[in-house]
Amino acid sequence: MGVRFHKMHGLGNDFVVIDARVAPVALSEPQVRAIADRRTGVGCDQLILVETSTVADARMRIFNADGGEVGACGNATRCVARLLGEDVRIETLAGILHGKTNGTGATIDMGQPRFNWETIPLAYAMDTRDMPVGWEGLERPTAANVGNPHVIFFVPDTYAVALDAIGPVIETDPLFPERVNVNIATVRTRNAIDLRVWERGVGLTQACGTGACATAVAAIRLGLAGGPVTVTLPGGDLIIDWKPGETIRMTGPATHVYSGEIDTGWLG
Structure with missing residues (x-):
């Protein structure tokens, strides 16, 4: 059984994006590391899970290549905005981010910075x-x-x-x-x-x-x-x-490279 994914990048910061809104996907840290591996996996800086949300259009979870989950990723947010539509609200661990696409990329309201x-x-x-x-x-x-x-x-x-x-x-x-x-x-x-x-x-x-x-x-x-x-x-x-x-507004490109399917049998 396979898992569909999109390979995307923002200025070369690359992602494996999995839309888990219809069929939920659960991945362990070793499985994330296996997918992110550039020699034996798909290869990426971060793996992104797009899930259903009760407070926004979708929920975005971000996993670094080492398998650890983090709160925000600006380049990935632009990519997810391109997948979801022209004007979207995306739930993240860092809060709800608002994105507007502009053809080849997106502008994201990243919220307010914190300095304490x-x-x-x-x-x-x-x-x-x-x-x-x-x-x-x-x-x-x-x-x-x-x-x-x-x-x-x-x-x-x-x-x-x-x-x-x-x-x-x-x-x-x-x-x-x-x-x-x-x-x-x-x-x-x-x-x-x-x-x-x-x-x-x-x-x-x-x-x-x-x-x-x-x-x-x-x-x-x-x-x-x-x-x-x-x-x-x-x-x-x-x-x-x-x-x-x-709030901070970030504008930049978001590129869809290809779509594919991960054969999960080798993930363990």
């Missing part, structure tokens, strides 16, 4: 605007939670940082009890930022929607940028618009 140390969360109290911490030359980051916890470092050249080496160190530091996504950003102009992201449970990705949101919000909060901000990731551009006290 308890809501990042951090292990102990500190100023999340200017954190008095550092790792191997990366110092005094800022933090935000946009459905997922993010720490952001502003540096002269994002590509000069060995993010594949330092990313997992920061991700698993005891300061972050739920682990953290690591963003390395360079502000080019007040409306343009270069960004690379180490995603918790995934690693280096071509794009990270919540990372782009967190980074743009952090830059605006620090007075380094003004919205709307074009955030350029290795996979392409996202446009992030935010004003203090308002």
Whole structure:
């Protein structure tokens, strides 16, 4: 017996999307890891389950490649919005997100960012605007939670940082009890930022929607940028618009690559 899926991506951040609204699907962490494996499975950064919801048009559950469930994924939300329709409300662990498609992509209202140390969360109290911490030359980051916890470092050249080496160190530091996504950003102009992201449970990705949101919000909060901000990731551009006290609006592409069927017999 097989499970139908859609392979989709947002700027190269790729997903296996399973519509479980008609026939519920239950997957264990090892099964998610097996599907996400790029050599022996379908391959993806995240596996997405679309389920029925009593409070929105659908419920979206997000599982990282390591099998762990997380609260939000901006790129996946755009992809699910494209699957569901032109104007949709999507229930997530981070709240209900509103999406509007625009032909090749979607605009998502990602809700309000959170900055209190308890809501990042951090292990102990500190100023999340200017954190008095550092790792191997990366110092005094800022933090935000946009459905997922993010720490952001502003540096002269994002590509000069060995993010594949330092990313997992920061991700698993005891300061972050739920682990953290690591963003390395360079502000080019007040409306343009270069960004690379180490995603918790995934690693280096071509794009990270919540990372782009967190980074743009952090830059605006620090007075380094003004919205709307074009955030350029290795996979392409996202446009992030935010004003203090308002919700974050993220606009970008969402691509349907193919549909298929997973033979569940090998999953165990």
